[in-house]
Amino acid sequence: MRILNIMKNNYICNCDRPNFENSYSYWEDRNSTTDEKDIINYLINNFNLVNKNILHIGIGNSLFAQMIIKKNFIYGISVSSNEVIKGKNLNLDNYKVFLCDKFSTNFCDLFYNKKFDVIVDNNIKSYSCCKISYNYFIDNLFKMLNHKGILITSRKGMNWYKNIVPKLSFSLKRLFHYKLKEINGNSENIMSIDEAKFISSKYSLNLKFDEKICFFEK
Numbered sequence: 001m002r003i004l005n006i007m008k009n010n011y012i013c014n015c016d017r018p019n020f021e022n023s024y025s026y027w028e029d030r031n032s033t034t035d036e037k038d039i040i041n042y043l044i045n046n047f048n049l050v051n052k053n054i055l056h057i058g059i060g061n062s063l064f065a066q067m068i069i070k071k072n073f074i075y076g077i078s079v080s081s082n083e084v085i086k087g088k089n090l091n092l093d094n095y096k097v098f099l100c101d102k103f104s105t106n107f108c109d110l111f112y113n114k115k116f117d118v119i120v121d122n123n124i125k126s127y128s129c130c131k132i133s134y135n136y137f138i139d140n141l142f143k144m145l146n147h148k149g150i151l152i153t154s155r156k157g158m159n160w161y162k163n164i165v166p167k168l169s170f171s172l173k174r175l176f177h178y179k180l181k182e183i184n185g186n187s188e189n190i191m192s193i194d195e196a197k198f199i200s201s202k203y204s205l206n207l208k209f210d211e212k213i214c215f216f217e218k
């Protein structure tokens, strides 16, 4: 039985990439990264997160939603169908998850009439295929922020860069299945603080950062 509504991803660049409409495992059974835990702690300690519209890019095991949901509304996306299934199976009120590549035009279509108070992406640039799709993503991302809304990321995530490719794997639980594996990425996908400063000035945002997190405020 198919439980995901899957649409074909479209792109403005011609880069080779996995077909993310296929069924892939990735981070659904792994522990949350310390990057994400830093963001969760920062949000909990510094923001009054009540009745907020939140977008989580890269839901992983959905710990973020479980810790932050309370009276907030969270949309989450991932390129791993198994992460999305896990998120759906939590049956959290106000948590909607989608299989969607943030670098695709589908991402903009999915959220074209939505505005967020908080957008969380601990790997803004880490997996980008090329400048064309990355710039397209960033342009649209900031349009999705409400006035005073923030896009928050992790300093560790800013320094991380990988490509992900499907690999046939075997486990007793899942037998033969496809998993997204990380392989060497492009070091140009490191986001420096200077680049963050450039972005904040280009989009007229306030930039704030410490040793763990970095955020842009509209």
Ligand SMILES: C[S@@+](CC[C@H](N)C(=O)[O-])C[C@H]1O[C@@H](n2cnc3c(N)ncnc32)[C@H](O)[C@@H]1O
Pocket: 026, 027, 031, 032, 033, 035, 036, 057, 058, 059, 060, 061, 077, 078, 079, 080, 083, 100, 101, 102, 103, 122, 123, 127
């Ligand atoms: C390393 S995992 C981290 C999961 C979780 N954010 C954490 O920190 O524990 C990377 C996450 O980013 C998602 N991801 C990678 N590339 C993506 C893309 N192009 N669009 C949307 N999500 C993407 C993956 O599906 C996965 O959920």
